[in-house]
Amino acid sequence: MAAEGKTIDALSQFALSPIVAGFTNSNLFMLVAAGAISALMILGMKPRAMVPGRLQSLAEVAYEFVAGMVKEQVGKEGMRYFPFVFTLFMFILFGNLLGMLPYAFTFTSHIAVTVTLALIVFILVTAVAIAIHGMRFFGYFFPEGAPVALAPIIIPVEIISYFSRVVSLSVRLFANMVAGHVMLKVFATFVVLLGGLGSLGVLGALAPLALNVALVAFEFLVAFLQAYVFAILTCIYLHDAVHLH
Amino acid sequence: MPQLEFGNPLILSQVFWLLVIFGALYVILSKVALPPVASVLEERAAKIAADLERARALKDEADRAMAEAERAQAKARAEAQAAIRAAIERAKADGSKAQADQAARLAKQIAEAEARIAEARAKAEAAIGEVAVAAAQAATARLIGISPDLARVQAAVAEVARS
Numbered sequence: 001m002a003a004e005g006k007t008i009d010a011l012s013q014f015a016l017s018p019i020v021a022g023f024t025n026s027n028l029f030m031l032v033a034a035g036a037i038s039a040l041m042i043l044g045m046k047p048r049a050m051v052p053g054r055l056q057s058l059a060e061v062a063y064e065f066v067a068g069m070v071k072e073q074v075g076k077e078g079m080r081y082f083p084f085v086f087t088l089f090m091f092i093l094f095g096n097l098l099g100m101l102p103y104a105f106t107f108t109s110h111i112a113v114t115v116t117l118a119l120i121v122f123i124l125v126t127a128v129a130i131a132i133h134g135m136r137f138f139g140y141f142f143p144e145g146a147p148v149a150l151a152p153i154i155i156p157v158e159i160i161s162y163f164s165r166v167v168s169l170s171v172r173l174f175a176n177m178v179a180g181h182v183m184l185k186v187f188a189t190f191v192v193l194l195g196g197l198g199s200l201g202v203l204g205a206l207a208p209l210a211l212n213v214a215l216v217a218f219e220f221l222v223a224f225l226q227a228y229v230f231a232i233l234t235c236i237y238l239h240d241a242v243h244l245h
Numbered sequence: 246m247p248q249l250e251f252g253n254p255l256i257l258s259q260v261f262w263l264l265v266i267f268g269a270l271y272v273i274l275s276k277v278a279l280p281p282v283a284s285v286l287e288e289r290a291a292k293i294a295a296d297l298e299r300a301r302a303l304k305d306e307a308d309r310a311m312a313e314a315e316r317a318q319a320k321a322r323a324e325a326q327a328a329i330r331a332a333i334e335r336a337k338a339d340g341s342k343a344q345a346d347q348a349a350r351l352a353k354q355i356a357e358a359e360a361r362i363a364e365a366r367a368k369a370e371a372a373i374g375e376v377a378v379a380a381a382q383a384a385t386a387r388l389i390g391i392s393p394d395l396a397r398v399q400a401a402v403a404e405v406a407r408s
Contacts, residue, residue, distance in 0.1 A: 022258025083275035
């Protein structure tokens with residue numbers, strides 16, 4: 001993981017390696033994230049206390065945070081989809097946060113993973129819309145009251161924007177996580193390389209070290225923020241699917 | 246960039262395991278983990294609402310008792326003031342009656358006294374006439390040695406008294 005030799009190797013941290021057959025290091029951390037989430041929600045809620053302790057508070061805060069988001073964005077009837085949004089939010093949040101641990105693998109930095117999650121959202125949202133509105137769902141691509149003459153322009157634009165949800169959802173998360181981890185790695189490598197240049201180099205290494213401290217704090221913010229963005233966009237799409245505008 | 250090496254079969258197997266793990270997590274959370282959280286939160290909200298309701302009821306009761314006490318106090322005060330006013334009125338009435346009695350008694354005594362004085366004066370005036378007649382008879386007898394006729398003396402005295 002550390003800088004090998006005298007080069008900056010920021011990308012090897014993203015390399016997949018098999019653990020058992022097709023089960024990769026990335027999947028291992030997915031499993032850890034899923035286990036941690038389940039443990040938090042099941043063991044944390046075990047006391048069922050009227051006045052919650054720390055772990056129960058954490059579980060309740062997570063629940064109420066996502067429940068509030070779903071209620072606010074989709075409405076009361078959107079609570080049907082709450083377990084899905086909660087799973088999505090916690091999975092991405094724990095993936096991002098676990099990635100902050102040294103030697104950990106950040107599975108949200110893989111475009112294949114983020115695209116899969118975005119596709120799950122996309123398919124679910126489309127299925128919900130068609131299940132609720134049937135053929136009227138296709139009216140979504142042509143706003144009521146718009147001049148019919150503009151249909152050849154509006155409909156393709158609406159369809160492209162609908163499909164680009166997958167791209168924007170997945171690329172946003174992927175790019176944020178990759179950029180953050182590349183920067184952390186690059187500045188950390190600077191510290192090591194400068195530190196190897198004698199006493200003046202050690203002094204010079206203080207600057208990238210300080211920057212890396214700030215970056216770590218910033219990456220914790222990004223870890224939470226990107227999970228939040230993913231979840232809230234999912235809620236907004238669900239709102240569109242349930243209410244059609 | 247390892248993420249974009251789509252020829253790598255591990256990318257596909259990673260996605261396969263992602264679907265398995267994500268699906269399992271969804272089932273665990275939606276079937277096992279989340280319902281208890283919802284029930285705990287609902288129980289707590291219900292308990293808080295019930296406690297608030299009870300507190301409101303108790304407060305209403307306290308307010309009612311307070312109003313009752315205030316009303317009783319106001320009533321007692323009004324009664325006390327009425328009693329005081331009545332006592333003052335009664336005392337005033339008694340006083341004026343006593344005063345009137347006293348005045349009447351004094352007036353009666355004054356009237357009796359005046360009557361007695363008038364009677365005494367009348368008697369005295371009558372006596373003065375007789376005394377004057379007797380004195381005139383006695384004086385005439387001593388001075389000129391004759392005893393004048395009573396009727397004449399009386400007439401003379403009356404004439405003198407008139408002048």
